[in-house]
Amino acid sequence: MPDRIWPGIADGTRQNPLVDRTADPEAWFRAVFSDIPLTTQWDDGDHFDDGLGATPSSSSSQPRMVFSMLADLDVRDGHRVLEIGTGTGWNAGLLSHRLGSGNVATIEYDPDVAHGAAENLRGAGLSPLVIAGDGRLGYVGGASYDRVIATCSIGEVPPAWIEQTVAGGVIVAPWGTGYGGEAIARLIVNGDGTASGHFTRSSAFMRLRQQRTERPPFDAYMKGRAWPADGIESTTTLSPRQIGGWLEQFVIGLHVPGAFWRAERYDNGSYTLWTYSTDTQSWASADYEPDRHEYAVVQSGPRQLWDETEAAYRWWEQQGRPGFDRFGLTADSSGARAWLDSPNNPVPIYHPA
Template identity: 70%
Template sequence: MFVPDRIWPGIADGTKQNPVVYRSRDPEAWRRAVYSDIPLTTQWDDGEHEGDGLGTTPTSSNSMPTMVFSMLQDLDVRPGNRVLEVGAGTGWNAGLLAHRLGNDNVVTVEYDHDVARGARENLERAGLAPTVVEGDGRQGWPDGAPYDRIIATCSLLEIPRAWLEQTVPGGIIVAPFGTEYGGEQIVRLTVNDDGTSASGRFTRGSAFMRLRQQRTDRPPFEDYLHGQEWPADGVRTTMTLAPPDTGGWFEQFVIGSAVPGAFWRAERYDDGAYTFWLYSRDTRSWASADYERGRTEYEVYQSGPRNLWDEVKAAWRWWDDQGRPGYDRFGLTVTPDTHTMWLDSPGNLVPFRG
């Protein structure tokens, strides 16, 4: 009822994506994809993508079923709860909530006009009528507040202040929370008694599409050289930490929590070697590390007021020294002005974060 005629099944990374599938052309393949435990991309490039090939950035989807139900389990809705969902997508998640709680207790906010219209049509076809609002999900929907639960189906770098304000004390916020550097986990926050903060643990890894208003710019490398030839004023050093050790999805999340305002790119070569680039968002600092298989020492250049590889190495070493803890030992505390990561308990803060 909720999946459109045209879908791109599988992980939407532009390389491993399965080819486009049409219900009208190949109903068996379409149905097989719909009833598989995989995400289904339904829109690329904010709707500007044309044709059946892969776009640049996936921007709407029907989420993987196990992720949908795991997040609903985290949300722990009870009869009579009012729920705000941010990111309507196909409308399926809002439909599940409306079936459980009743139409009047569910609001879903969607920024994209066409996606919101499609979700509303799908819900009507299913005989459901939660409130579908076209708007900026960062603002929540104050007309329907307060909410007992808020759930986001898009990745966030920051939990909006409005969500704290619109959730009842003791209410729960479930959202995919990522770092600018990379990596993402589902966080389950409980709002405190006076509504000024929320805190809770991460429950599992995730890879959702970023909330549009929190997407980050990625300046080209030329902006960092400031008219000079590489390595410009970069200072050469060596290190023994292999760049691949820092590149896992969870490792990126830990590093990103400790190294703010930084991101990476990989420049790959035919022989399997690559250069791992680090950049600061403000274009003032950069670093590079050359990786070749079989080596135990790697050449590094660093430039600018921040020694980015030193920061990444320190964050990774801290995580390694703790015994490489997983997501279930990490948590997040959010106030209107701060986001603080911690290990095991709110008083044991992840170091380095600015």
Template identity: 70%
Template sequence: MTTRKEEAGPSGLASALVASGALQSEWLPTFRAVPRDMFVPSRIWPGTEAGTRQHPVVDRDKDPDAWLAAVYSNIPLTTQWDDGTHTGDGVGVTPTSSNSQPAMVFGMLSDLDVRDGHRVLEIGTGTGWNAALLASRLGSGNVVTIEYDPQVAKGAADNLRAIDLTPVAIVGDGRLGYPPGAPFDRVIATCSIGEVPYAWIEQTVPGGLIVAPWGTGYGGEAIARLVVGEDGTASGHFTRSSAFMRLRQQRPQRAEHDVYLKGQEWPADGVTSSTTLSPEALDGWVELFAVSLRVRGTFWSVENDEDGEYVVWYYSDDQQSWASIDYKPGATEFLVVQSGPRKLWDETEAAYRWWKEQGSPDFTRFGLTVGPDGQKTWLDRPGNLI
């Protein structure tokens, strides 16, 4: 008979992950050998399975049952805010380190398709759980893990030692890979990127795999699974949606809202029009991802109002263009204002309608090719560039 404690512990999580297909049989012994609780600090901010919000701190010393329940739930656990400067109990501004959602961890490990004897480079050690899973499966000598934040790296090293695993743990810039350990059969990133560092391709054997969360600065993100070719390029489809913290050296630097309006009151010098496309239609993660591939060099934010009304703002990275669209519940037409050389709402609407015309493709129909001259996205096949 299964007890309530077992349901909330490793066995319960394992059963749920196996039932969902996230945890494959070849990884089940490793899951059991590397307890997640050994790689979670005493203070955590649990997320939700859908990744829609994060809760206030859960402290193991104050509420061990709630802490253990969070650890053995299929949710991400934020372990650091604002590069360690936030120390309060509430949520900070930006989550900067975490223990990732178990379903995502094992989904990516499945994408990685490791075999006995493979050497793996991991970018983003975090709490060390993913590195420990790889080291337990492949042997510590076959795993190199890189973490940029010295304090995060120290915590991971302590966790790994406590479970008698000793992968090569480097404190440094993950973009550079680790030339002394190359070549690698596999590279996996546990932080999101907008540009695949070419060093990762150079340090991977032909036929090897690179698995990494990828997305533009616009929004929407997916796991890229790239096969390294003999010609020095890497190419492959996306496998699933994702939501990871950005590689620190690739975090966007964005201007404040007032910079775009140049100190004027809205609508400033904007040109007014209307649209029948509701901004709600662009809320989905795959919609955001698809639009992002055609509307490059942009980002957006939402300004909430009363009674369910809100304004979506679009901005160009070069600070020259902006647009706004007003959403009102029940409306069939929406006010649009655009300013600058780029008509950002027109571009966004055109990109969305293009996605619909292609049959509303999901992430797995999109792909990415990376070479020494840059990267290109495509739909269905590498020759069909976006």
């Protein structure tokens, strides 16, 4: 671990203040040997002060998650493994210890982070191939791989990962939509250019840098018009609080493509849940107020985003509120398709009108 770390929490994405090994070695060792994630870089390396940056961009993952994903990966003697997202080098070091350094290649996009990881690994007497490059492309020079593991989240499975994995091989990666929610996908590579498998557990990883999305500003939707602009007003009995959980976000994201949300909070515990289409053509608001059983809704644009959201939630209820592990994913060069229980039971998608 580097001298400067920002400890996280076991269940969530919040970071705590800086812990500097030179200033407080006891606190540093306590954080490093705790079952928590540790942020090691902010803002792609452009953050230099002691406070929190805008966006965490590199970390050492929570140990429990690291070993859970390695259990999903299920490596065996002689396996060749490609890792995407080297970070500090710890996960690559574990794989190298298990399989031998010659069987492990790891790719890190940030050249400074890759350099630091290579030094860490050499210091531990390990020498996997550390590549500074675009992880989406894999590394054809070491293909084919028995296992591929990503320690950054994705919304699209790069075709190169499937192409560079042997038939019957395994890809383990955190996957989630642009709406929210995320889970670990364990995909088995078939011989026909597809990979398919169930999700195993909830996760919350930093996004692969090339798959990050930019959120349009609020003004792009209201376009200078006074509230409620051209929105159509209605009410709902579905509380916005009922759809805010990580699993609920995951389910809604599967159903409602090209959408994201944000919450505008007020002093009395009330808030407005805004849902936006990524093309800036549609938006919806739902007002949560404590002790109410009916909530005001406004929708604008060709998509009725609140109606889509509510339909997704009601579908999930009708299926018995399945957890992450009942969902699965099938990916190929044309994209990824989510399903419930079986690839023959695809999750319905509410397309724009």
